């Protein structure tokens with residue numbers, strides 16, 4: 169089969185690789201019809217991880233079930249399914265409590281398991297013609313009959329919509345809250361979209377890319393361009409000097425200033441400055457440094473100049489981590505089915521798999537208009 173493989177920093181190519189197959193009785197084999205490029209793929213693409221050359225990337229996948237293992241009894245051949253990017257077993261201590269992003273069976277470390285990702289288990293990604301889905305009964309989200317015409321909406325359930333939504337859950341967004349979101353990439357846009365769905369009275373979205381800020385405007389969020397001056401001061405001005413009730417971090421380790429200089433701690437400290445005393449912050453941007461090399465090395469490299477003093481003084485709370493996609497995606501699916509949500513507003517490009525290397529280049533360079541790429545293998 170054809171698949172997009174990682175060769176080295178900023179070097180990916182579409183290659184002929186051995187076909188994905190059912191390997192265990194609980195596996196399901198999916199013919200991939202949509203698979204997105206994600207901001208998280210850029211951590212690997214840019215060489216910020218120790219992902220091994222030859223890895224097939226792609227963790228935002230949707231397709232049709234073409235084969236099931238002998239122990240699968242809920243999913244059927246022919247079902248159209250979306251696959252949460254986290255691979256969960258469904259029965260470990262964490263999955264049992266809904267924390268499928270931290271499954272202890274699928275990846276015995278502490279980081280949970282995912283398709284096509286560094287340090288998240290041996291699983292191949294879905295930027296390919298076929299994908300092996302472990303624990304298929306648990307990990308397949310079945311889609312309704314309108315899934316063909318709304319495919320670009322449903323594929324957002326694999327990751328970025330539940331992730332954006334998770335940011336608003338971690339930040340405890342309540343009806344009437346004012347919310348500031350840092351980062352207007354796909355995840356930040358979905359966090360802002362989710363904050364509105366949860367009844368926020370005002371949503372502010374910080375970035376400096378005009379095309380992305382334009383989308384903010386389209387979904388009823390107030391765009392804040394930090395190239396025009398301190399985003400903290402702009403939030404203060406928009407909230408009568410009080411600060412936002414809640415905040416979401418949707419940038420992560422690659423945060424930089426408008427001049428392009430990297431400041432991994434910048435958005436966290438801007439959030440501590442922007443959110444009012446006793447408020448809360450949800451951090452879904454990934455803060456995993458280059459070559460994590462195990463928990464000790466990661467802790468050492470991952471230390472940031474975080475403003476703990478002001479965080480404490482304000483009595484703020486913060487939640488972090490991978491989104492437990494499965495905890496939300498059935499409900500979010502039903503909002504799409506009921507025509508109450510349309511996350512495909514993000515999609516800027518729909519391309520065949522063969523054009524993936526070129527798409528990675530454009531998405532990585534944040535070229536104007538390249539918001540979200542859906543590949544169609």
Ligand code: NAD
Nearest residue numbers: 207208351353354355419420423424452453454489490491
């Ligand atoms: P992206 O790279 O497309 O978007 C990031 C945006 O942040 C860009 O538009 C960039 O201009 C902006 N930005 C950079 N520095 C900034 C700053 N100082 N202030 C404000 N904006 C700034 O990525 P994405 O796909 O939207 O993903 C965002 C983050 O979420 C990444 O770290 C990704 O790995 C992470 N993520 C986490 C999970 C999870 O489960 N926790 C899942 C998916 C993605």
Ligand code: ZN
Nearest residue numbers: 206208228327
């Ligand atoms: Zn993703």
